[in-house]
Amino acid sequence: MKLLLLGPVGSGKGTQAAIISKKYNIPHISTGEIFRWNIQNETELGKIVKPIVESGNLVPEELTNKLVEDRIKKQDCENGFILDGYPRNLAQAYALDKMTNLDKVILINLSEDEIIKRLSSRRMCSKCKQPTSLQWLVNGKCEKCGGEVYVRNDDKPEVIKVRLETNKVPNELIDFYKNKGIFYKIDATNDVEETFQLLDVILKK
Numbered sequence: 432m433k434l435l436l437l438g439p440v441g442s443g444k445g446t447q448a449a450i451i452s453k454k455y456n457i458p459h460i461s462t463g464e465i466f467r468w469n470i471q472n473e474t475e476l477g478k479i480v481k482p483i484v485e486s487g488n489l490v491p492e493e494l495t496n497k498l499v500e501d502r503i504k505k506q507d508c509e510n511g512f513i514l515d516g517y518p519r520n521l522a523q524a525y526a527l528d529k530m531t532n533l534d535k536v537i538l539i540n541l542s543e544d545e546i547i548k549r550l551s552s553r554r555m556c557s558k559c560k561q562p563t564s565l566q567w568l569v570n571g572k573c574e575k576c577g578g579e580v581y582v583r584n585d586d587k588p589e590v591i592k593v594r595l596e597t598n599k600v601p602n603e604l605i606d607f608y609k610n611k612g613i614f615y616k617i618d619a620t621n622d623v624e625e626t627f628q629l630l631d632v633i634l635k636k
């Protein structure tokens with residue numbers, strides 16, 4: 432099963448990809464992980480990508496495509512894979528189309544209000560460095576160690592709005608897969624388990 436998960440930041444896409452990966456025994460592939468793997472293993476592509484990633488610049492499209500192609504040819508992808516965060520635009524979708532044929536593309540959808548609600552309730556513990564949530568705090572402190580909590584810069588409402596805008600799933604990408612007849616959409620308003628049940632119905636189709 433060759434799968435692509437799409438969804439906005441805060442939709443729980445990464446969590447769902449991890450659950451699917453475990454249940455169906457196919458690798459969860461994100462470009463960030465591919466970059467890190469190649470850098471750590473000092474591959475030819477890794478040597479090229481390292482200074483780009485380290486400088487905080489965007490990895491050129493062509494190089495990203497090459498790295499993904501290289502990754503999905505590996506043996507653990509024999510029975511399929513879950514792509515997460517790639518392709519992020521139409522140009523990459525065309526490039527991927529030349530490498531392989533996806534079986535299903537699923538958009539994990541969540542309203543902007545719900546995303547802001549979720550992300551803005553996230554807290555970080557300054558003591559144990561673990562993420563937590565406003566609802567779990569005990570007397571305003573970390574429920575695990577009692578440490579002081581704070582809001583990560585990324586999770587401030589004004590920053591969330593910018594992240595949502597820059598990470599939006601482009602409509603032309605959705606249309607591209609709709610035209611292929613492999614596009615599905617689910618709603619992620621419910622909890623992780625219920626969202627997975629909705630996904631699983633589509634995966635079993």
Ligand SMILES: [Zn+2]
Pocket residue numbers: 556557558559560561573574575576577578
């Ligand atoms: Zn803590």
